[in-house]
Amino acid sequence: MAKETIAGLAKRLGISKASVSYALNGQPGVSEVTRRRVLDLAEELDWYPSASARALSRSRAGAVGVVLSADPLLIGTEPYSMALLAGIETVLAEGDMALMLRMVGRDPAQERATYERWAGERKVDGVLVFDHLLDDPRPALLDRLGMPFVLHGAPETGVPPAFSGTTTDHAADAATIVEHLHDAGHRRIAHVSGPHRFVHEEERVRGVRERAAAHGMVVVQYEADYALLAGHDAVMTLLRAREEPVTAVVFGNDLMAMGGLLALRGLGVRCPDDVAIVSWDDSLHCRLASPSVTALSRNPGTQGRVAAGLLLALLDTGLVQAESMPHSELVVRSSTAG
Amino acid sequence: MAKETIAGLAKRLGISKASVSYALNGQPGVSEVTRRRVLDLAEELDWYPSASARALSRSRAGAVGVVLSADPLLIGTEPYSMALLAGIETVLAEGDMALMLRMVGRDPAQERATYERWAGERKVDGVLVFDHLLDDPRPALLDRLGMPFVLHGAPETGVPPAFSGTTTDHAADAATIVEHLHDAGHRRIAHVSGPHRFVHEEERVRGVRERAAAHGMVVVQYEADYALLAGHDAVMTLLRAREEPVTAVVFGNDLMAMGGLLALRGLGVRCPDDVAIVSWDDSLHCRLASPSVTALSRNPGTQGRVAAGLLLALLDTGLVQAESMPHSELVVRSSTAG
DNA sequence: AGGGGACACTGAACCGGTTCAGGTTTTCCC
DNA sequence: GGGAAAACCTGAACCGGTTCAGTGTCCCCT
Numbered sequence: 027m028a029k030e031t032i033a034g035l036a037k038r039l040g041i042s043k044a045s046v047s048y049a050l051n052g053q054p055g056v057s058e059v060t061r062r063r064v065l066d067l068a069e070e071l072d073w074y075p076s077a078s079a080r081a082l083s084r085s086r087a088g089a090v091g092v093v094l095s096a097d098p099l100l101i102g103t104e105p106y107s108m109a110l111l112a113g114i115e116t117v118l119a120e121g122d123m124a125l126m127l128r129m130v131g132r133d134p135a136q137e138r139a140t141y142e143r144w145a146g147e148r149k150v151d152g153v154l155v156f157d158h159l160l161d162d163p164r165p166a167l168l169d170r171l172g173m174p175f176v177l178h179g180a181p182e183t184g185v186p187p188a189f190s191g192t193t194t195d196h197a198a199d200a201a202t203i204v205e206h207l208h209d210a211g212h213r214r215i216a217h218v219s220g221p222h223r224f225v226h227e228e229e230r231v232r233g234v235r236e237r238a239a240a241h242g243m244v245v246v247q248y249e250a251d252y253a254l255l256a257g258h259d260a261v262m263t264l265l266r267a268r269e270e271p272v273t274a275v276v277f278g279n280d281l282m283a284m285g286g287l288l289a290l291r292g293l294g295v296r297c298p299d300d301v302a303i304v305s306w307d308d309s310l311h312c313r314l315a316s317p318s319v320t321a322l323s324r325n326p327g328t329q330g331r332v333a334a335g336l337l338l339a340l341l342d343t344g345l346v347q348a349e350s351m352p353h354s355e356l357v358v359r360s361s362t363a364g
Numbered sequence: 365m366a367k368e369t370i371a372g373l374a375k376r377l378g379i380s381k382a383s384v385s386y387a388l389n390g391q392p393g394v395s396e397v398t399r400r401r402v403l404d405l406a407e408e409l410d411w412y413p414s415a416s417a418r419a420l421s422r423s424r425a426g427a428v429g430v431v432l433s434a435d436p437l438l439i440g441t442e443p444y445s446m447a448l449l450a451g452i453e454t455v456l457a458e459g460d461m462a463l464m465l466r467m468v469g470r471d472p473a474q475e476r477a478t479y480e481r482w483a484g485e486r487k488v489d490g491v492l493v494f495d496h497l498l499d500d501p502r503p504a505l506l507d508r509l510g511m512p513f514v515l516h517g518a519p520e521t522g523v524p525p526a527f528s529g530t531t532t533d534h535a536a537d538a539a540t541i542v543e544h545l546h547d548a549g550h551r552r553i554a555h556v557s558g559p560h561r562f563v564h565e566e567e568r569v570r571g572v573r574e575r576a577a578a579h580g581m582v583v584v585q586y587e588a589d590y591a592l593l594a595g596h597d598a599v600m601t602l603l604r605a606r607e608e609p610v611t612a613v614v615f616g617n618d619l620m621a622m623g624g625l626l627a628l629r630g631l632g633v634r635c636p637d638d639v640a641i642v643s644w645d646d647s648l649h650c651r652l653a654s655p656s657v658t659a660l661s662r663n664p665g666t667q668g669r670v671a672a673g674l675l676l677a678l679l680d681t682g683l684v685q686a687e688s689m690p691h692s693e694l695v696v697r698s699s700t701a702g
Numbered sequence: 703a704g705g706g707g708a709c710a711c712t713g714a715a716c717c718g719g720t721t722c723a724g725g726t727t728t729t730c731c732c
Numbered sequence: 733g734g735g736a737a738a739a740c741c742t743g744a745a746c747c748g749g750t751t752c753a754g755t756g757t758c759c760c761c762t
């Protein structure tokens with residue numbers, strides 16, 4: 027089990043290092059018979075080329091980085107990110123790329139520092155970036171660092187796009203939800219969104235407002251932070267403050283929906299009879315809750331696969347492109363069944 | 365922004381590559397004055413040493429691997445693994461190690477292939493292994509590959525341990541749970557465990573059986589697979605089959621507990637009045653359920669930190685050690701409040 | 703004054719691959 | 733049969749760090 031090297035293989039076969047390298051990489055310059063001999067020997071010895079040597083000479087790390095910035099408390103409870111990650115990993119593995127993961131709290135400085143480090147050390151070939159922000163500094167930073175990236179959840183911009191990204195039609199999603207509530211007879215609804223610094227939240231807010239306006243519905247906007255407690259507090263505030271209360275609440279993610287549900291329960295407000303609930307993310311939480319919660323299913327796994335695919339394409343061919351996500355589907359459950 | 369190298373720094377400063385290297389790595393052989401000049405210049409240029417070059421010459425990848433093997437459906441819903449991962453990442457980041465993540469389905473062959481690849485390519489310096497199995501082939505495999513590893517959830521073996529690992533006193537955990545149920549007046553209980561191929565499940569089964577026997581309680585064992593549906597089916601089977609039914613069910617994880625809860629609801633059996641429920645893992649699911657579910661809190665974050673710490677120690681000093689986990693705590697909630 | 707050790711520094715080898723320029727051999731065609 | 737093109741192969745340079753052996757200086761001590 028002594029460490030074999032390409033020079034070792036070459037000596038055993040009585041040929042040069044160069045030939046071995048060509049043979050292993052499917053490059054022209056070796057006869058078929060030599061190539062077979064090399065491959066067979068490598069197989070027989072369970073030999074793999076050293077990742078770092080290869081990375082050094084190819085100037086390619088063979089890895090893609092992901093920085094997950096989430097509140098420590100939410101980590102693990104956010105099914106969306108995990109499913110996304112799983113989707114990403116599937117595609118990367120197929121493309122022989124490793125996934126380098128870094129978890130930081132919601133701390134932009136640390137995320138930034140991680141990118142700078144990765145770029146400086148050439149430790150990853152590209153990164154996947156989540157949660158596009160208003161005036162997001164990250165695209166400019168990554169450009170400056172010369173680090174290829176794909177922004178998951180980029181805004182739908184002009185053609186050609188300034189950078190690679192996946193786009194989602196949040197207005198359409200908003201319409202789906204609002205229509206559903208309108209059909210169920212709701213005329214006064216609340217929208218408990220995530221922080222408006224996220225571009226997608228801003229688009230959702232606008233989407234909900236516009237579609238509701240088209241139907242003459244009243245919308246109360248409430249900005250929160252995705253946490254369980256925030257959903258809880260939102261409902262407490264919304265239901266206490268208004269003399270004419272809303273009859274439905276749309277939550278920006280499943281956790282807040284759960285918090286809201288708990289608040290309703292605490293207040294003795296029946297769901298869906300008195301107040302209906304919709305979550306903008308589907309997950310096991312929504313399936314398990316009582317009542318089960320109507321939710322927008324956004325297929326995070328597929329989204330991850332698409333985003334990773336874009337990054338690999340960008341790295342291989344330098345092709346910058348924006349791909350739009352398949353439409354989300356509303357899974358209707360008990361929380362709006364009234 | 366042209367790629368600087370150590371040779372470039374050396375030329376700018378009019379000294380040799382070697383001196384620059386010594387200065388950067390805190391090695392003796394350079395004067396304080398020179399060291400400062402080097403560090404200042406590196407700082408000024410935002411320069412970092414190339415990870416692959418460093419990895420090649422040091423024969424150290426600077427990364428640790430984790431293979432997450434879970435059913436795709438469960439991915440993201442298993443808060444335990446994610447919290448564990450978060451804990452691991454914290455420690456690795458502090459030790460300047462990257463985390464390389466690979467997700468595979470429950471497919472031992474793929475996990476094995478990943479380790480072989482990582483070892484052959486020297487892509488990671490060590491791995492963290494989860495879920496110790498009966499006759500687990502992985503320790504032997506990793507030993508053969510010369511890949512340092514830490515087994516999270518290793519059995520409590522003799523001194524000195526055969527390999528590094530974290531150990532949990534599952535018998536004590538079992539005792540905590542059984543005592544709680546006994547105190548609440550239960551005399552016939554069921555234990556819906558995960559697959560017995562996991563060592564920790566086997567130990568839990570034995571622990572529950574022994575402690576229950578000590579109190580003259582009856583235990584019905586039921587082996588399941590951690591999935592939501594499995595918990596559901598377990599309850600259906602357990603409550604239908606027995607003419608004298610159990611009054612409490614202990615579930616091996618939170619998902620199955622949720623499934624069981626749904627089954628009770630479907631059967632019109634009240635919880636905790638007719639049947640009490642305990643989950644062996646605490647998570648948001650348990651907090652959110654109605655009724656909220658009594659659960660054993662095992663601090664996955666801490667466990668991850670400890671395991672990662674063991675691995676770093678192993679890599680640094682070669683020290684093989686087993687560390688036992690802090691005791692778990694039972695969080696009593698409504699599901700056993702009757 | 704001279705011997706010896708500590709210290710600062712350097713050139714060159716090395717880690718294990720990839721790749722280029724050039725050298726041989728084979729093949730093909732007139 | 734001879735010349736050109738194609739196919740195969742090789743030595744050496746290179747990627748960007750680390751590290752060893754050795755050179756030169758300076759200082760201290762007897």
